[in-house]
Amino acid sequence: MLISCPHCGPRDVSEFTYQGDGNRVRPDHASTDIGAWNAYVYDRVNIAGEHNEIWQHSGGCRMHLSVTRNTLTHKISSSTPVQAARPTQKAARKSRTKA
């Protein structure tokens, strides 16, 4: 399996560390909703098909990547820096910093 790193180009999967399911959305730090936190920690969509996930190029440039990979075929259809793929979270962080 080759993962295309936006910085380093296509590299063998052994250079990367799997950081898990990219569909999880962490509740706000101030949230006291125990159900939402439990769901964030334990519950997964576990898709048979196109799966959003996070990989880190830990044996290379150390960039975190947002990867879309088919779990039935292992074919990767996109890999982008995680910051670019998660504008909503970034915006949410910024708005919190301002507040």
Place this chain on the structure above:
Amino acid sequence: MAEYSAFSVIRNALSGNRNWKPAWRKPDPKPSYDVIIVGGGGHGLSTAYYLAKEHGITNVAVLEKGYLGSGNVGRNTTAVRSNYLLPQNIRFYEHSMKLWENLSHDLNYNVMFSQRGVLNLAHTPGQLDEFARRGNAMRHLDADAELMDVAAIKRLMPIVDDSDNARFPIFGGMMQWRAGTARHDAVAWGYARGADRRGVDILENCEVKGFLRDGDKVVGVMTSRGEIRAKKVAVAVAGSTGHVMRLAGIERLPIESHVLQAFVSEALKPILNTVVTFGMGHFYVSQSDKGGLVFGGDIDGYNSYAQRGNLPIVEDVMSEMVALFPSLATVRLLRSWGGVCDMSMDGSPIITTGPLPGMYLNCGWCYGGFKATPASGWCFAYTIAKDQPHDLNAPFSLDRFHRGTVIDDKGQGATPRLH
């Protein structure tokens, strides 16, 4: 009456082996059943067997999307053991061990259960201490465990590198003598035959495409062979749990599907008479009766439903084998394959009623489901028949993750790829 015996072998030999009955029928689906079990693997078949045998519920269908034994029951590395740390796990797996010990007689089918022992090697004094603790926990609950020193290990297993020059010198090990291996295909076939003879319909090439609902309640399944209704629908589909449960509208579960690879070498003369695990990585090996070394290691570590893995893990497993047994470096690999494992968030299984009315769920076996086959079916059958879990599987509930009662034997946390 026992169908398989020395007498029946001779009688059938004299008549040219033309009169053996097929081990199970190939019936057409009936319009409805009392219980439908989705998944014709080891756990689904043993559930059907114990439903019929222990609870007298025989109007049962087992639905298998492929041919019987094509999934993980025919892909695992056949080890059977109960060497856990936490009491919930020890009790459950020890119950399984006791069922294994009588399984061939119970089924009148030789599952080739061989109590050749499972030896966990320790490579640091701290690891040996941890094994002593685990062994004591096991002995408290009537499982067996024994610490072995290096000399005893070398006597048992002369091919192991016990020198100080080994990459990870051996400090000792923990042996469970009653553990061992079983012929995995025979387990599927034996349970299938036992269930079939008690009236269970085993429906192969029958893939579930959806669930029939009456409001919230599950009242049957839509399959590739038509609609089948049932009072109770039980799901035991291992790696496909996420996919199948999504058909019932369950979008999220504490499960990730990962691929585990396994390997078998060319046949060798007998060199290894026990099951051995390597303590400084993840590697386990036994030798089959045909002589092939059957071994495996870690899961690949990313979500997968593909039933095939990648090469870095292959290299990893081989290097661990050679670290332990340098003399095996020249042995040729015969086959490798992959199976999809339902990795739970705490490494322990789920055997429960629900999550919808009329539904029952059995999953989360990680890559250790084979040894649990008898107890899993036994407990799941009880849960289905009585609409409540048995004491043995009550801890393995689905809601334990949200109630804070996880059963994390290794203490790895909610990271499925580490269990």
